[in-house]
Amino acid sequence: MIDEVVARYPAMAEAASREATSGWFRGTALSDAHRRHRSFKFQPSLSRDLIERFRDHYLSGIGIEVTDYAIGKAEILKAQPFQKFPYTKLIPNAGYSDALQAEFDAELSQIDPAQVPLFLRTVEDGIDCGGAKGVCVAEGRLIICSRFSIRMAARAVRTVSMLETLDDRPATVLELGGGFGKTLADLMIWSGAETAIYVDMPLNMALAARYLDAVFPERVNLVWAETDRLRDGNINILAPWLLAEKMDRPVDVMLNFLSLQHMQADSQAYYFDSLIRHRTRHLYHENRLEPRDETEGALRDTRFRSEGQLVESRLLNVPWFANAKGETMQNEALAIWAELIRY
Numbered sequence: 001m002i003d004e005v006v007a008r009y010p011a012m013a014e015a016a017s018r019e020a021t022s023g024w025f026r027g028t029a030l031s032d033a034h035r036r037h038r039s040f041k042f043q044p045s046l047s048r049d050l051i052e053r054f055r056d057h058y059l060s061g062i063g064i065e066v067t068d069y070a071i072g073k074a075e076i077l078k079a080q081p082f083q084k085f086p087y088t089k090l091i092p093n094a095g096y097s098d099a100l101q102a103e104f105d106a107e108l109s110q111i112d113p114a115q116v117p118l119f120l121r122t123v124e125d126g127i128d129c130g131g132a133k134g135v136c137v138a139e140g141r142l143i144i145c146s147r148f149s150i151r152m153a154a155r156a157v158r159t160v161s162m163l164e165t166l167d168d169r170p171a172t173v174l175e176l177g178g179g180f181g182k183t184l185a186d187l188m189i190w191s192g193a194e195t196a197i198y199v200d201m202p203l204n205m206a207l208a209a210r211y212l213d214a215v216f217p218e219r220v221n222l223v224w225a226e227t228d229r230l231r232d233g234n235i236n237i238l239a240p241w242l243l244a245e246k247m248d249r250p251v252d253v254m255l256n257f258l259s260l261q262h263m264q265a266d267s268q269a270y271y272f273d274s275l276i277r278h279r280t281r282h283l284y285h286e287n288r289l290e291p292r293d294e295t296e297g298a299l300r301d302t303r304f305r306s307e308g309q310l311v312e313s314r315l316l317n318v319p320w321f322a323n324a325k326g327e328t329m330q331n332e333a334l335a336i337w338a339e340l341i342r343y
Contacts, residue, residue, distance in 0.1 A: 185211070
């Protein structure tokens with residue numbers, strides 16, 4: 001799969017650049033700062049090393065946060081996109097291991113006992129791509145994990161707790177904005193889904209193809225060109241500018257995490273028409289409902305919410321900020337919500 005991604009990526013990235021003014025991205029309408037931040041997702045080529053060991057490199061927007069690199073802030077601030085860090089497979093630093101165990105224990109203490117097996121399974125981060133892993137102890141065994149996988153295990157528990165209310169486990173799942181694919185993989189394993197569709201920007205599609213092929217060998221199908229098609233029983237990595245042409249099947253559950261909130265209103269409308277209308281039975285998302293700045297559409301007022309039945313809504317997080325007086329306050333307008341919507 002890595003060789004196929006390396007060979008096909010340049011043509012796919014070129015197609016993405018040609019289509020960057022259409023609804024899926026609307027690059028011409030972005031502010032200069034926003035466009036620069038996202039421009040590295042359109043790199044004309046990727047090396048085999050980057051695809052194979054991507055979490056050893058300084059990348060943004062694939063789910064990994066700055067703190068997940070387990071190196072100093074000064075080094076991060078000096079880092080350039082695609083810079084490789086000198087990781088071994090495990091971080092031997094005792095301070096990192098202690099901090100990782102503390103984060104692990106704090107998250108585990110909040111988990112419903114019935115969901116602990118799911119947490120312990122999804123927190124595993126043993127696939128040999130990237131660094132910043134450590135070893136934690138739980139229930140008498142050692143678990144290779146990372147700060148990232150701890151957060152994603154908690155996300156998996158939240159998501160499953162909502163989706164378990166459905167009459168049936170989904171047979172076809174779709175994720176829009178899936179980073180490098182861990183959440184989609186976790187939900188496929190939980191549900192036993194036969195078919196999956198993954199949609200994101202060019203760089204993320206390449207990294208997700210590598211990761212998902214490691215989890216589900218020989219099941220990844222690249223839908224990056226006019227001649228490609230979706231396949232039943234596969235994990236289909238689908239280019240967003242091909243949605244209107246290629247989305248030819250119903251989806252039981254669509255997933256989105258912290259992605260719809262960033263989109264402009266016309267891009268939100270594009271994805272609703274391409275993925276939800278007449279195609280999707282349920283949407284589970286975790287996002288802000290209100291825009292953070294003028295580049296973002298107000299998710300609260302979109303058809304994602306108005307044309308569906310809100311099954312459940314939970315407040316997840318209210319961010320903190322310092323006001324002009326130096327007082328620490330919470331910004332309720334930018335709260336993140338978890339919602340399950342039926343169509």
